[in-house]
Amino acid sequence: MTIRRTHIVGAGIAGLSAALAVTAEGGEAVLYEAAPQPGGRCRTIQPADGFIHDNGTHVLFTANRRALSLLKDVGARDRWIEPEPKGLPLHDLKTGTARRIGLSPWSWLLPSRRPDGLKFSDLSRIARLAFPSQDCPVAAIIGNRPIMDSLIGPLTVAVLNTPASEASASRLGLALRQMLWPRACRLLVARNGLGEDLVQPATETLQARGVPVLAGQRLRTLLTNGQRAIGLALTDRTVALGPDDRVILALPPYEIQRLLPTLPVPQGFEPILNVHYRIPGLARPRFIGFTGALAQWMLVRPDHVSITVSAAHDVIDLSADDLSQTIWREIAPTLQSLGLDAAIDRQPEARVVKEKRATIKQAANLLPLPPLRPLANLALAGDWLGSLPATIESAVVSGELAVAALRHARGAKLTVSRTSLQRRENAA
Numbered sequence: 001m002t003i004r005r006t007h008i009v010g011a012g013i014a015g016l017s018a019a020l021a022v023t024a025e026g027g028e029a030v031l032y033e034a035a036p037q038p039g040g041r042c043r044t045i046q047p048a049d050g051f052i053h054d055n056g057t058h059v060l061f062t063a064n065r066r067a068l069s070l071l072k073d074v075g076a077r078d079r080w081i082e083p084e085p086k087g088l089p090l091h092d093l094k095t096g097t098a099r100r101i102g103l104s105p106w107s108w109l110l111p112s113r114r115p116d117g118l119k120f121s122d123l124s125r126i127a128r129l130a131f132p133s134q135d136c137p138v139a140a141i142i143g144n145r146p147i148m149d150s151l152i153g154p155l156t157v158a159v160l161n162t163p164a165s166e167a168s169a170s171r172l173g174l175a176l177r178q179m180l181w182p183r184a185c186r187l188l189v190a191r192n193g194l195g196e197d198l199v200q201p202a203t204e205t206l207q208a209r210g211v212p213v214l215a216g217q218r219l220r221t222l223l224t225n226g227q228r229a230i231g232l233a234l235t236d237r238t239v240a241l242g243p244d245d246r247v248i249l250a251l252p253p254y255e256i257q258r259l260l261p262t263l264p265v266p267q268g269f270e271p272i273l274n275v276h277y278r279i280p281g282l283a284r285p286r287f288i289g290f291t292g293a294l295a296q297w298m299l300v301r302p303d304h305v306s307i308t309v310s311a312a313h314d315v316i317d318l319s320a321d322d323l324s325q326t327i328w329r330e331i332a333p334t335l336q337s338l339g340l341d342a343a344i345d346r347q348p349e350a351r352v353v354k355e356k357r358a359t360i361k362q363a364a365n366l367l368p369l370p371p372l373r374p375l376a377n378l379a380l381a382g383d384w385l386g387s388l389p390a391t392i393e394s395a396v397v398s399g400e401l402a403v404a405a406l407r408h409a410r411g412a413k414l415t416v417s418r419t420s421l422q423r424r425e426n427a428a
């Protein structure tokens with residue numbers, strides 16, 4: 001009897017999700033990851049000096065059902081906590097005002113939870129955004145109204161990592177519709193970090209199911225024969241695929257283009273800038289938004305403070321020192337108001353993480369997308385596939401869909417000999 005194995009390349013969230021889905025059905029999986037550790041764009045950085053922080057703050061919403069279900073499956077759901085159950089604090093650094101807003105439209109029934117400047121006439125525009133008749137930039141629907149600065153602009157950039165002047169109303173609409181359900185808008189963060197509260201529990205669950213997670217194994221070349229994948233040329237080994245084996249490439253679009261150059265993939269990306277300050281913080285995390293400043297979101301943890309600037313193309317190439325100084329001056333007064341020792345002229349040690357290809361650019365035009373199963377025994381996964389915003393949720397969904405797409409894949413009649421595989425690898 002031949003063993004049917006799913007070879008999953010890329011151990012980001014999409015690859016981990018695919019491996020969990022395969023093994024939940026009783027299948028066998030092997031994960032190959034180019035980096036020294038799994039996690040991809042969701043990772044905890046652990047330098048020798050002990051200043052441990054995530055690459056960037058990741059939030060989930062209770063609307064992200066597949067992501068939460070994955071967390072539950074790996075025993076980590078209760079590690080994601082709601083830092084601001086009474087509404088999201090928003091500080092406008094231009095006017096010096098601060099208020100808490102509700103993210104759910106239902107919460108706006110309470111005047112104290114309404115975003116600044118929300119008028120009755122805005123509601124019909126927000127409804128058009130949730131149910132757009134055709135795709136267009138978010139700004140084309142909302143226009144130049146106060147609600148753009150106080151809610152829609154920041155929300156668009158946070159969800160789509162693309163400015164509202166370009167961002168796809170259809171993609172945002174998908175997210176907004178999911179958030180209409182009661183209690184779907186609760187914002188969650190990892191209590192201790194992405195490694196401890198997401199990647200590690202997922203990896204440990206896979207290892208307990210007998211899945212090898214092989215780090216440091218970059219897929220150099222995909223070996224194909226007609227419409228089938230027949231081998232994987234990795235960093236230090238070549239894996240010959242059996243007749244019933246399947247492959248999932250859970251990789252970013254530029255890697256798919258390198259490996260399968262005829263497939264159409266999105267070409268545009270948006271950066272995210274993250275600055276982490278090493279200061280004694282608060283025992284329980286706090287999450288605060290800013291408008292009228294470079295800093296957009298702040299997560300206060302027990303031993304550091306992390307700042308996120310999404311859609312950061314205008315500033316990503318500035319020097320790390322300039323960025324950390326500018327942002328420190330912006331956030332220090334808010335940190336003081338939380339009771340922390342944060343003098344404006346005493347900037348603490350800072351780490352700047354620039355993720356230049358944080359997500360694809362999610363603009364209001366049709367993105368080139370490849371078929372989900374471009375070869376008979378190979379499917380694609382990754383946050384950039386499909387029409388959901390490119391987030392953890394879409395990465396999880398894409399992993400599950402790739403497994404479903406291969407469920408009825410037919411086996412090959414012939415196996416390929418090792419020598420012919422070697423010949424093909426040399427030719428490639």
Ligand SMILES: Cc1cc2nc3c(=O)[nH]c(=O)nc-3n(C[C@H](O)[C@H](O)[C@H](O)COP(=O)(O)OP(=O)(O)OC[C@H]3O[C@@H](n4cnc5c(N)ncnc54)[C@H](O)[C@@H]3O)c2cc1C
Nearest residue numbers: 010012013014034040041056058059218219382383391392
């Ligand atoms: C700073 C930042 C903040 C974010 N904030 C949020 C947020 O708040 N909420 C949210 O939901 N999402 C957020 N995201 C998006 C989220 O991180 C991604 O959507 C998700 O991690 C994508 O997972 P993925 O598996 O599709 O891709 P990736 O994480 O890119 O995984 C691909 C993996 O493949 C590996 N790889 C690449 N090439 C090869 C090869 N040739 N061979 C083998 N392995 C290879 C890579 O090393 C990587 O591990 C954020 C992203 C960033 C960068």
